[in-house]
Amino acid sequence: MLTINNITVRLGGRTILDGASATLPPRGRIGFIGRNGAGKSTLMKVIAKQLEPDSGSIDMPKAARMGYVAQEAPAGSTTPFETVLAADVERAALMIEEETSHPEPHRLAEIHERLIAIDAYTAPARASRILVGLGFDEAAQHRPLDSYSGGWRMRVALAALLFSQPDLLLLDEPSNHLDLEATMWLENFLKSYRATIVVISHERDLLNNVVDNILHLEGGKITLYPGGYDDFERQRAERLSQLASAREAQAAQRAKLQDYIARNSARASTAKQAQSRQKALAKMQPIAEAVTDPSLVFNFPSPPALKPPLVQLDHAAVGYDGKAILEQIDLRLDPDDRLALLGRNGNGKTTLARLLSGQLPAMAGSKHAPGKLRVGYFTQYQVEELDSDDTPLEHMSRLMRGANPSQVRAQLGRFGFSGAMAEQKVGKMSGGEKARLALALITRDAPHLLILDEPTNHLDVDTREALVQALNDYNGAVVVVSHDRHMIEASADRLVLVDAGRAREFAGSLDDYTDSILGRAGGGDGKPKGNKKDDRKAAAAAREATAGLRKAARTAEAEVAKLAARRGEIDRALFDPKTCIVADMGRTASDLMQERGRVESALAAAETAWLEANEKIEAAG
Template sequence: MLNLSGITVRLGGRTILDCASAALPPGGRIGLIGRNGAGKSTLMRVVAGLLEPDEGSVEMPRAARLGYIAQETPAGSGTPLETVLAADLERARLLDEAESEADPHRLAEIHDRLNAIAAHAAPARAARILVGLGFDEEMQQRPLDSFSGGWRMRVALAALLFSGPDLLLLDEPSNHLDLEATLWLENFLKSYRATMLIVSHERDLLNNVVDHILHLKQGKVTLYPGGYDAFEKQHAERMAQLESARANQAAQRAKLQDYIARNSARASTAKQAQSRAKALARMQPIAEVAADPSLSFDFPSPAELKPPLVNLDMAAVGYEPGKPILSRVSLRLDPDDRIALLGRNGNGKTTLARLLAAQLPAMEGEMNATGKLKVGYFTQYQVEELDSGDTALQHMSRLMPKATPAAVRAQLGRFGFSGEKATMQVGKMSGGERARLALALITRDAPHMLILDEPTNHLDVDAREALVQALNDYSGAVVLVSHDRHMLELTADRLVLVDGGTAREYSGSIDDYTDMILGKNQEGSGEKAAPKRDRKEDRRAAAEARERSQALRKSAKAAEAEIAKLEGRKREIERAMFDPSSAAPEDSKRTMTELMKLHADVGAQLAEAEAKWIEASEAVERLEAA
């Protein structure tokens, strides 16, 4: 049992946690969620004992072993395999003792204990965890100093999982993982038999792994049973009840205020009015559910370009002459494409993205792109390189030197940086806010194609849903690299697998790819694979649906323009009928009979145009619902 009792934490004069209390069930798999900046990492550090709360306490069994990844990544000349094995402190201590122990009785005890904890199988178990997180056999033997910070974080995660603590604390464990490693981690955590507390914004992980959601909001925590979908339903019901109570209270307040205003001055009712005034003063206001600006994503619509935007024909790309990372790549991108790049980190997804963004030239083959093509390319490096001392307004103003201040602020407003938010220093922003600012910066000139490399890191679940909606509303092309398969499922209609030194269309679905990664469709598994949907047929149907939607939207827009034109003409005729002196010259010469006939004709045309507009609009709604 893990008990949080009245946890209060104040940082920089601001209350982050405000008497947060919850009793977490033993053996529970708890997903800790909340908006960016709500204090999730602060609460995790309190539970891990790294931060002393101003008030309150954390209670857990004394013998419980707690596991938490420190901020410092492992480094040095040791290998990933050695680092992971060293995480089992008891095994490491017994092996060291066995090397120097001369007493045969003690030596026998040591070996008995090593057998009891299956120490002989530890290297194989450690290697399996490393393989699952993307380390092949060669990588497991390289020194840690040869890896980037992201890969060393994977080593830290592998060491934590290998140590098998009784209370596992994970803070955004998938942020440094690709889709393949994220799938492995999810599968591993499903079979983990200890209590775990996970900060995550991955909807699939929160649905498939956890059995409770701990929601952190305004410094308080509330425990909900079930995964994220269950929480979302319960929370929506709770918010609806809160809004209903607020509306009822507002009506009651208005009623009391009206009574007080009408009866305070009358001697016969003054006491009753005073009583109601006291009741009004005691009434605690129920706050209105406020809109969150962190959910704001609005990509500007690009100018139309004829397809294709980009065409690769047997192209090769790399960083050193004569040493391509990818070869024989043939790929066409059209204005309304939604493409997800699949493949493990290191296979060349980022290299292909940089080729499409024209940051790398084609070494061989051809790459043809329309001359007016503008590309918005998002990477985590752009988020990290933002000047912490500058404001969002200063960043945007530098990149839009010829734009008016109103235009600069309008672009920031598309991504939730309105009013005082625009003048907030980057150093005071949450990770999600910095990611939104980076997206605002790369889309300032309405690009025809967005290339987004892991855009969801640091975005909370609601912000990810808002980003999905914005991408689906965006009229340009999208190329997406993400470990969030919920986003891929809702956004992408073409999958490209980057593997084996090339990139090719993947004909299956995200579910097919998931099964392939987890090895569920291997021959001899004994399981009959479920029939798979025809991905090409899905893409064709999706493309046809988009074409129908675009045609219907154009039809609705044309009908709308025709309605405006006819309404204007109708007003001109009516002016000629009732005020001939202000009529147009051609109408002033017409007789009343002619004007009445003309009025009836225009009315009939207007009714026809309105019918067309209604039909097209309803068809668009039906298509989008389908």
């Protein structure tokens, strides 16, 4: 059992954690969530005893072994395999003692007994299995660490931690350096881990499939919720609904008290009662309103129409310095296509993305694309290359030459950078804010095709969901590379497997692909069914036949959102006039109720249109 007792941490004059307390169940698998910058990593460091709190304490069994990945990746001439084996300190020490110190017979017997007890002789096989799961084949396990990038060396650090099997496993966004395949393996590994896990993660699937409790950090406080992420979200929605109802009730009570005080303060017969109500009003603590978070704003501008296909690859090859990485690529992208690229890191997903974007030419075969095609291509490098001394406004102004200031600010506003936020220095922004700015920059000219290479690395769960919704509202084509399975499932309807020098349509679902990666029976083999040429023609015809329906569905969905928002504005004007929008100020309740009736009717019609369009799409497909 792990107990967090009233932890307070102040950094740079700001209170990060404010009396945070929770008791975590023994052998619990805890998903630790909260908005970016809320203090999750800070509390994790306090638990790992790497940071001393200003007050409070962490209680856990004295004999419990704790494991936590350090921020610095391992390096040197040792290999990943050697690094992982060395992580079991007790085994390593016993093996050295056995081999070099020539212990007495009774001590030798003790060593052998202990080595058997800790399963030491199967350790090399276990270490190798973990490394394979995280993307290191047999040859890669025996290369020196210095030959790897920082991201791959962080995988070695994760492998070493998992191999050491601590009683308390602390993981801070472990999938950040992993591809989809390694993320799937990690999720499967953690499901069977037989000790306490606390994992900071923004992966919805991991939080639903692995954890049995959610620890939510907000406003410096932590709250433990039973169940996975979907359970937490449902409980949070109920709490916010109750909060809104309580605010409305309080507003009505406040208005009633204010009205009584105004009418009765000047009359001697009722002045005492008015004073009593004035005191009650003064003691009434306002119920906080759920704050609209600008980091949840994504709004991709819609491109003008282009005739299909947007991109056509026929027997194409692509690579670097005259050497092909991928060959014989047959792929067609149409407007409205939603495509996800699957395959381990290093297999060529980014190379294919660069070919589709026009950054790399086809070395063989052919590539056809309209001259007017505009592509928005997002990579982590764009986030890292933002000028820390400039503001979002300065970045956007440089790229939108000739645009007036209102147009520049309008594009920034689509991504939550309005008002003062457009003029803050990039160096003071969080990773998620920088990613949002990079997305704003690459979509400034309303691209017909969006290519997103790991867009969620710095985004929390809520912001990822906002991005998925924005992609679904976007009228152009999307190609996404991501280790976030939920994002792929929610935003892609075609899967392309990049593997063994080829890129081909994956015939199964993402679940089939998961099964094939984890080696379970029934996984899709990744081979297209039937004749490839006929399949492509049939798929193109189906997309063209349903294009109008998909557009109608998006239009209806946008109308539903707009009308629902208007209904909410009217309700606020009716229940709490002080919070209403300017357009509703001074309007009578009768006028508002009449408009609400019209909005309700229009909303019902829009919902019906949305349902009918989606039913027709499903029937056609």
